[in-house]
Amino acid sequence: MTTTVPVPYRVTAATPETADTVSLELEPIERALPAFSPGRFAMVYAFGIGEVPISVSALRGRLVLTVRAVGAVTGALCQLRPGDAVGLRGPYGTGWDLDAAADSDLLVVAGGLGLAPLRPVVHQALDRPGRFGSLAVLVGARSPGELLYRAELPQWRTSVQVEVTVDQPDPTWRGTVGVVTALLDRIDLRLDRTRALVCGPEAMIRHTARALLARGLPARRLQTSLERNMRCGTGHCGHCQLGPLLLCLDGPVIGYERAEPLLAVREL
Amino acid sequence: MTTLPPLLDALPEAHRDRLLALAHDRDFPDGSRLFDEGGPADRFWLVRSGEVALDVYVPGRPAPVVETLGAGQQLGWSWIFPPYRWHLGARAVGPVRAWELPAAEVRQLCADDPEFGYTLMRHCVEVIADRLQATRIRLLDLYAPVGGGPP
16 A cells, blocks of 8 residues: 655665766665556655655666656755665556566667666566567667666667667767667567557657557557656646646556547647 | 668569669678768668768767668668759768669659659658658757656
8 A cells, every 4th residue: 555654765775877867776764665566656755855756767676766866856866875765655656557568579669767667667578588579678868878777788688679879979879879769660560469668758759659650550559658747646736637637646657549639739 | 670671662563673673782891981971972772781870070070970870771862852962971880781772873763754753752752751850859859957758
């Protein structure tokens, strides 16, 4: 059962991912929250500063949250060191529907920080071979230095097709340059048995979804993770409303059949 | 990639055979330049394997790469329009294998057979439109640190 009172967790490791992004590994100080699943999120309280929603980025043993410093709360979270404490509520929201994806080919498309909520999906596929058909991971990043989990990607490549592209290469970059959708041409998509999971900035999600639908992937086999201004996490405050949905309850992961018409409405 | 390049896939078999009759196999070693900005755009390529970086000449520093093209993709469209000069440069990133097509002969095929020409040009316009749209998306700098993606 989730709780509306933050439960104290201790930081056991703080791993810098990029210049402004840190992965925090956490363990409960006393009582643990119920188990998280890929795609769900926690409300993370930086004591005395405030709370933000953060999706889980790893669930292998300890809970890991990847945080980018974009404001006062996330800035404070990125300054945490091992031994420091945070308050956690959750798990909240919907996760990736991996049961529906069992036996399907899985296509993971991530842009920027959108790789964080999809990382546990990749871990599950690696840890439980045979659960899915093939797995392809397409990643877009702003620059090589802003690519998340860069040290982990070679491990993934041993059993998963991983394609990475950046918008702004540095002189040492020998990989792909361009939008993430260009990577769709690099993989063999079996459209009749593929399920796609897409996460990133909303314009990237729309662009990617259009490219997948144009190739013939039905919208019902595409899931995405959306974000609005989540505050309570329990569907009471209404800050995260997207049309008829409250994304902290009905999302953040929703099917693209539901998302597409809502994303087309201006100012929603 | 095991399927035909989209350009060849778009053409009826007879047209495809006529186009491929003009094609030559080419191999480019890692780091070799396929063409330079401003040079004569007298041919184009369908990349079969490997990666090609499109770059821009900027004095005083290594040419920044603006996009890469891989297997199945069409390399070059400056050959379609006068003055037939490359807008960008191109360099092989690793070994590249491609079908090379002579621009003047392909343009002549298009002029002689409007149906063939329409199909080919329609594909080329799709390529140009896709790259324009991709450029617009990248102009948004969606992954910028503030106002970026979800948590």
